[in-house]
Amino acid sequence: MSYMIVVGVTVVIYAILTVSLNIIVGYVGQPNLAQGAFLGIGAYFAAVFSTRYHMSFWLTIPLAFATAGVAGLVLGAISLRLREDFLAITTIGLNFVIVAVFQYVPFFGGAVGIYAIPLPSIAGHQFSNNAFLTVGLLMLAFVMAVSKYLEHTWFGASLMAIRDDETAASSVGVPVASYKVIAFTLSAAFAGMAGSLYAPFLSAVTPTSFGFIESVIVLAMLIFGGLGTIRGAVLGAVILGALPEAFRFISNYRLLMFGAILLLMLRFQPEGLVGEGSVLVKLTRRATEELRRRRHKGTTDSPAAGV
Amino acid sequence: MALLEIDSVTVRFGGLVALREVAFDVDEGQFISIIGPNGAGKTTLFNAIAGVIKPSSGRIRFQGREVQGSNPSHMSHLGVRRTFQVARPFASMTVRENVRLAAAGRQVLQSARALGLRGRVRPLADRVDGLLETTGLTADARRRASELNIGGLRRLEIARALASEPKVLLLDEPAAGIGVDGLRPLAELIGGVHHRGLTVLLVEHYVGFALSLSDRVIVLDEGTMIAHGTPEQVRNDERVITAYLGKAGGGQGARPPAVPTGPDAPGER
Amino acid sequence: MVLSSLINGIVLGSLYALIALGPTLIYGILRILDIANVAGLTLGAYTGLKVFEATHSLLAALVVAMLASAAFGYLLQRFLYRPILGRGPLIPLIAGIGVFIAMEEVFRLVFGPYPLDFPATVPLPTVHVGGAVVTGVQLLILIVGIAVLVGTWYSLRRTRLGLLWRATSQDTETASAMGVNTGLVIATIFLIGYALAAISGVLLGINYNTVYPTMGDIPAYKMLAIIVLGGLGNPLGTILAAMLIGLVETFVVAYLGFVLPRDAIAFIVLIVILLVRPQGLLPGESFGS
Numbered sequence: 011m012s013y014m015i016v017v018g019v020t021v022v023i024y025a026i027l028t029v030s031l032n033i034i035v036g037y038v039g040q041p042n043l044a045q046g047a048f049l050g051i052g053a054y055f056a057a058v059f060s061t062r063y064h065m066s067f068w069l070t071i072p073l074a075f076a077t078a079g080v081a082g083l084v085l086g087a088i089s090l091r092l093r094e095d096f097l098a099i100t101t102i103g104l105n106f107v108i109v110a111v112f113q114y115v116p117f118f119g120g121a122v123g124i125y126a127i128p129l130p131s132i133a134g135h136q137f138s139n140n141a142f143l144t145v146g147l148l149m150l151a152f153v154m155a156v157s158k159y160l161e162h163t164w165f166g167a168s169l170m171a172i173r174d175d176e177t178a179a180s181s182v183g184v185p186v187a188s189y190k191v192i193a194f195t196l197s198a199a200f201a202g203m204a205g206s207l208y209a210p211f212l213s214a215v216t217p218t219s220f221g222f223i224e225s226v227i228v229l230a231m232l233i234f235g236g237l238g239t240i241r242g243a244v245l246g247a248v249i250l251g252a253l254p255e256a257f258r259f260i261s262n263y264r265l266l267m268f269g270a271i272l273l274l275m276l277r278f279q280p281e282g283l284v285g286e287g288s289v290l291v292k293l294t295r296r297a298t299e300e301l302r303r304r305r306h307k308g309t310t311d312s313p314a315a316g317v
Numbered sequence: 318m319a320l321l322e323i324d325s326v327t328v329r330f331g332g333l334v335a336l337r338e339v340a341f342d343v344d345e346g347q348f349i350s351i352i353g354p355n356g357a358g359k360t361t362l363f364n365a366i367a368g369v370i371k372p373s374s375g376r377i378r379f380q381g382r383e384v385q386g387s388n389p390s391h392m393s394h395l396g397v398r399r400t401f402q403v404a405r406p407f408a409s410m411t412v413r414e415n416v417r418l419a420a421a422g423r424q425v426l427q428s429a430r431a432l433g434l435r436g437r438v439r440p441l442a443d444r445v446d447g448l449l450e451t452t453g454l455t456a457d458a459r460r461r462a463s464e465l466n467i468g469g470l471r472r473l474e475i476a477r478a479l480a481s482e483p484k485v486l487l488l489d490e491p492a493a494g495i496g497v498d499g500l501r502p503l504a505e506l507i508g509g510v511h512h513r514g515l516t517v518l519l520v521e522h523y524v525g526f527a528l529s530l531s532d533r534v535i536v537l538d539e540g541t542m543i544a545h546g547t548p549e550q551v552r553n554d555e556r557v558i559t560a561y562l563g564k565a566g567g568g569q570g571a572r573p574p575a576v577p578t579g580p581d582a583p584g585e586r
Numbered sequence: 587m588v589l590s591s592l593i594n595g596i597v598l599g600s601l602y603a604l605i606a607l608g609p610t611l612i613y614g615i616l617r618i619l620d621i622a623n624v625a626g627l628t629l630g631a632y633t634g635l636k637v638f639e640a641t642h643s644l645l646a647a648l649v650v651a652m653l654a655s656a657a658f659g660y661l662l663q664r665f666l667y668r669p670i671l672g673r674g675p676l677i678p679l680i681a682g683i684g685v686f687i688a689m690e691e692v693f694r695l696v697f698g699p700y701p702l703d704f705p706a707t708v709p710l711p712t713v714h715v716g717g718a719v720v721t722g723v724q725l726l727i728l729i730v731g732i733a734v735l736v737g738t739w740y741s742l743r744r745t746r747l748g749l750l751w752r753a754t755s756q757d758t759e760t761a762s763a764m765g766v767n768t769g770l771v772i773a774t775i776f777l778i779g780y781a782l783a784a785i786s787g788v789l790l791g792i793n794y795n796t797v798y799p800t801m802g803d804i805p806a807y808k809m810l811a812i813i814v815l816g817g818l819g820n821p822l823g824t825i826l827a828a829m830l831i832g833l834v835e836t837f838v839v840a841y842l843g844f845v846l847p848r849d850a851i852a853f854i855v856l857i858v859i860l861l862v863r864p865q866g867l868l869p870g871e872s873f874g875s
């Protein structure tokens with residue numbers, strides 16, 4: 011049971027990462043292969059401040075949010091100068107740069123990282139795994155709620171307009187540059203927030219946990235579930251996050267699985283499992299429509315039977 | 318004071334002079350067409366006004382404020398909205414969502430409804446419906462924008478541009494690629510919008526189409542303004558006739574036949 | 587000291603040029619940053635090693651490695667890249683990353699996680715130039731490097747394939763409208779690009795006497811940096827950029843030493859270059875025009 015909860019926390023952290031990554035990749039259509047690095051920034055700042063300055067867990071959450079957000083802001087500013095594949099490789103590079111900073115700047119504890127991160131406490135009680143899960147779910151709910159809210163605001167619609175056609179978006183009054191930067195900042199900040207949970211949960215952070223591979227894994231989860239949708243982001247994280255835990259033998263082939271998923275999904279089902287326009291969604295839509303029509307037909311044919 | 322003042326605008330691309338000291342005023346409520354043979358600088362002038370490119374020299378004033386070298390988003394907020402020659406819909410959205418995005422401005426959409434501010438949302442929805450009605454897109458409202466044909470896309474461009482209630486509408490070759498039978502409804506749509514008081518600036522390749530709608534016509538040739546006047550004056554201007562005869566070789570350009578048609582075969586350039 | 591650093595730098599630069607040349611040709615024609623190419627490099631290294639162990643012939647090792655990698659490259663373009671070409675540059679890039687990490691896992695599963703020795707002796711003498719020493723392996727890298735580069739230059743300038751590559755790289759649509767069989771050109775470029783990757787892999791394995799599953803990691807991002815620095819799809823620019831990076835790295839390590847690892851330096855340089863001069867050192871297009 012306890013093990014299930016540990017898996018649950020891992021999955022929830024991945025889900026926060028995919029849902030936040032979806033803001034930038036799914037809504038704005040910008041490549042970002044550095045979400046793992048933003049998680050790392052949040053985790054590292056939380057770890058440093060809780061071990062060295064005895065900052066409370068609850069304060070490290072906004073700290074991690076803010077520091078990762080600043081990094082996202084920088085990437086957002088960079089993104090204004092670069093297009094598509096060049097932005098993509100820049101984000102790849104960001105992983106290496108940030109990992110190198112963790113490794114070589116003494117403030118971040120060097121190659122061994124930071125360990126003995128204290129357990130958070132609430133009302134004088136130390137966190138149990140259940141508490142981690144609860145806080146994680148609350149964070150996830152928050153990120154999902156913000157994403158959902160975005161989908162229904164002019165801001166969110168503008169982000170999708172930028173994805174469809176930047177020039178046209180600008181012509182209808184969308185401030186493309188500032189909205190892109192805001193989206194990058196928000197997306198990174200959420201990943202950083204997940205980091206503040208990650209650090210005390212694992213009680214240690216090491217530089218290499220936050221590199222390129224981790225970023226690729228998060229992107230693969232998002233693409234697997236379905237780019238551009240919150241349900242896809244969550245589903246991708248849940249399935250691919252839990253799978254290696256449920257079937258231990260998979261963990262030996264983890265990277266093979268993520269690599270294969272990336273290329274197979276992009277080749278055959280780029281909409282993902284439950285993204286807009288995916289086979290599964292189309293089939294469900296058709297089925298529900300069929301059902302509705304039948305029910306409708308039933309009521310008109312024999313009104314009595316329909317009640 | 319004119320609504321829009323183009324004050325000796327020059328645009329150079331490297332060594333090439335695309336526009337040379339072009340100057341004219343646009344008064345409120347006017348319908349002005351910019352015509353000229355291919356490569357005359359029509360689109361360049363248009364882009365300069367829309368804030369896409371910065372003039373190398375000269376000034377553009379809108380409501381008395383200098384706006385040259387601004388950006389399209391800012392011009393749009395000031396009330397200068399454009400359409401694109403090659404339609405650029407937000408392909409993943411429905412027709413209605415396209416118009417609504419443009420109509421909403423910076424205001425919040427459904428969240429306002431969620432917060433119980435129904436009063437702010439209702440007028441927006443009505444306005445979007447009205448725009449769809451005006452542009453004849455009501456039946457297509459729920460379709461994805463990517464499914465529209467070229468005529469529908471052109472209408473969507475216009476609906477989207479009208480959505481923010483602009484002060485000046487910039488139309489970039491709305492008739493390009495539309496068959497002869499589509500021209501009249503399009504002319505009616507544009508004419509109707511203008512008659513409701515909107516200032517319109519039209520860049521057009523189909524001379525007849527432009528002349529039939531305009532109050533004033535500006536003729537560009539090789540980046541220079543060679544004529545400026547009423548459609549009647551322009552129609553009889555020797556330089557205009559020479560410019561078109563020299564370029565198009567057809568001669569029908571400056572003297573439009575009864576059915577509006579272009580100096581060249583219809584189609585995108 | 588200066589002379590030997592210079593020689594080391596040129597050798598390293600030749601190796602980088604070999605690694606980046608294939609992806610450059612592919613970028614030129616498809617506008618895809620083919621990160622999977624380094625999977626071809628590692629595949630070539632392992633294949634070469636296994637053939638060498640069996641035959642003790644370096645030539646046989648090189649030839650079989652080239653064939654294996656070229657076949658891999660052919661399959662990739664046929665079944666992965668070409669079907670998704672119309673979807674912009676990002677989708678193929680990310681799919682390529684998928685191939686890259688999946689193949690690393692495959693190598694680990696097939697050949698084991700540990701580095702293997704590549705104990706090839708090169709049938710070339712060690713040469714003394716001034717006070718500096720050029721080992722047989724270095725000489726081999728220089729000879730192969732120069733041969734490949736000259737061969738590529740000649741092919742692009744003087745052969746029909748080169749003409750087709752240049753036509754297709756400038757304008758795929760027009761080229762195919764003019765009757766160029768772009769499919770065939772693309773397939774050929776992949777065959778060549780992955781054969782070059784195999785050569786780089788074998789030379790890399792011999793030079794450092796080691797072959798391991800993630801040996802493609804560092805070449806992968808060096809390759810990206812070099813392609814961008816060289817002006818994207820410009821083979822001459824790629825060679826110059828490779829030499830520049832090889833020399834700078836050698837001299838920096840020899841004379842300065844650095845706080846950050848080389849990996850991060852290369853990427854910081856890459857990011858700065860992208861921001862300051864996104865078109866690369868030499869502007870686009872083809873060989874020496």
